[in-house]
Amino acid sequence: MPTQIPDDPSRRRFVTALAAAGFAAAVRPVGAETIVTPSSGLTAGMVHIPSAGVEVPAYRAMPQGRRNAPLILVVQEIFGVHEHIRDICRRLAQLGYCAIAPELYFRQGDVSTISDIPRIISEVVSRVPDAQVMADLDATLAWAGAQDIADTQRVGITGFCWGGRIVWLYCAHNPQLKAGVAWYGKLEGPSSELTPKHPLDLAAQLRVPVLGLYGGADAGIPVTSVERMREAIATAHGASELVVYPDTPHAFNADYRPSYRPAAAADGWKRMRAWFDAHGLPV
Template identity: 60%
Template sequence: MREDEKSLNPDFSRRGFIGTALAATGFAVAAGPVNAQAISTDSTGLAAGPQMIGTLPAYVARPASGSNLPTILVVQEIFGVHEHIRDVCRRLAKLGYLAIAPELYFRQGDPSTVSDIPTLLKTIVAQVPDAQVLADLDAAAAWATSHGGDAKRLGITGFCWGGRISWLYAAHNPKLKAAVAWYGRLVGDASENNPRHPIDIAGQLKAPVLGLYGGGDQGIPLDSIERMRSAAKAAKVKTEIVVYTDAPHAFHADYRPSYRALPAQAGWQRLQDWFKTYL
């Protein structure tokens, strides 16, 4: 554990951390080989490291000093809270935010131990109820409020699996001020664990949502994006969906072959502008 991690949570080792991918030092195995282009953000000027929020493991990054910080919940990809998600938290902390990435699979299993995506989806991801996820995000937001975060400036961003969750959370928490959803699935069949999808709650959004999508995403058809645009017009808050022509799914994931620098950088700038406007 790095010194900055100890300073964030000095009694961490005594608690017997039960986290999953948070305990690892690198990327999720199921995500495949890590590309050399992977961005690495240092923790200079930050307090960053694992943190227990009750029984919920999380990774937290924030400026080393300051209070009443705007808070951003960072929602993982299907691979859990691995190094890319931790790095996103540090990037946000460098911008002055208190960033929290709760480990949302920790009750169902450890994604860092799974070597292939089909097994991961079946044995862990499909077992995670949306209601549990939303409650855990509420817990993370409450923890932030009592640990230097500003309750009146709460945002959320998520990627892939977390992009879908970001849409749902924008309809769930009336205290949320802004959301940025990266290529989150918008439509789907209802199930016990996933009773509703973004298209179903589009008219109930309580915070402005920015959706960032790839025109070449084989898993999210453009017609579903257009349906979401139309449905979101019923919401009383601003919703904007940007589609980057030819960009594939996971175009922001700089550690994977799907990474596309130009749309990733453009999307990151849009994220910054969105949070500056609404938080």
Template identity: 60%
Template sequence: MDDTGINRRGFATAGLATGFALAVLPVSAQTIITDADDLDAGMVQVPVAGGATMAAYRAVPKRTGKGGHHPVVLVVQEIFGLHEHIRDLCRRLAKSGYYAIAPDLYFRQGDATKVPDIPTLIRDIVSKVSDAQVMADLDATVAHLKTDNRADTQRMAITGFCWGGRIVWLYSAHNPDLKAGAAWYGRLVGNTDADHPKNPIDLVDQLNAPVLGLYGAKDEGIPVASVEQMRTALAKGNKAADTSELRVFPESGHGFNADYRPSYNPVDAKIAWKQMLEWFNKHGVPYVPHA
């Protein structure tokens, strides 16, 4: 076990091919598998608007936190939905003392994990998920957490990856109760439409919490030029924007934390994960360092 509390084993040895999205198969032998020892981990149902319920994966330490509560981290899925990698990230966060929860933000449109290719996934599911729907469902997740006395929503952060990285910026401008955000390679600029009316760069005057942006210099979908454009905008934004930071990893591309894919850069992923934890700690959402 390394200093993040993560066990690394060969994927073939672990024998866990299930749980990953079809569009990401085959899965790399470098895949990280984090156990659920000392955690309360599993699926829960979150009430949402219209009387429906939304599935979410929750991982929370069994040990008692400060006052019986644990700081909260909302985890926003990649484009591939709520599959095993996202659940594993929740367990990693729980190992650091957080109450981590990842809602299935595509649940109204379909099961992204069962779609075999990316073009179909984008056309049939992702493009139909509106920003307003996502904001409301994240609000519902927070409301659900407030019914669990183990969750300290006064100390709450958000992190997200790929598709979820963009959502981190949006939700940081939406929820005034957030303390910090960490956006992993989320789009910053681009085309808009009725369901996706604003980009993160349009919201620099509305951020409620400082965001740490983690990007790869070799990301062909999110060029460094757009990151620098965002950096300039943040410097002219409000206080939360001005205290946000963008960090670019020269040797990494998109998805450098996705250990189940060829894009994984283990060195940069470890550094960035530590930087995220330190960022949360700095902004009032403390973690438990591992020996």
């Protein structure tokens, strides 16, 4: 199960320094509240998934000896599949899921070495086509089925920030899913050749229920945007739900950053587990 770093200054410095090696340069130093989940009892590590003629790197964590666990696709933040996303996979695996986080823009560049967030966005993230992401997630499902490492009839998806938006898109794309949980994912914005549709545009096309978790003080996703999405899904797809945490910033689940809000993060995690349980993904 996830464990909190003890509030001991010397140990905190040691564990934070150790963990920082797995985080993107743009988010160092890592915060003292960073959660470290052990891999004991798990099969965890990097794998490679064939997709459109390339091998997509991915982090996979699953209970040792279990091959029929529900599968959860974990979609990265803008910082890639760094240590926090890998830890999310281990948390899910410790609960009994098989969790896989593919590196969804490794073709466009390696964000782990870039220390400037605007550069990450302009040089890498903004160049990622939604179509590529959908295809790589499809390939991840196909790979998991071919490897017989999880029950691919019971699949969910969760994602954070950049990945939260992708959750909404993928739940409109693939009816094979049972449910999705989107953490503070962007809901609307200008269209482009690479990002032609946003979640609000696709509300009527959702094929599976989505739980959206948002901060009421998110500077990048105003509550008005969330309320527009709430109205759209109520009209088009009543099975989805939105939760807004008052006075809570963006990235409130990112326990390695100053934006972390333990109460909202814990409540969101509890709601995510209940959402998956209620929609055909009990462990």
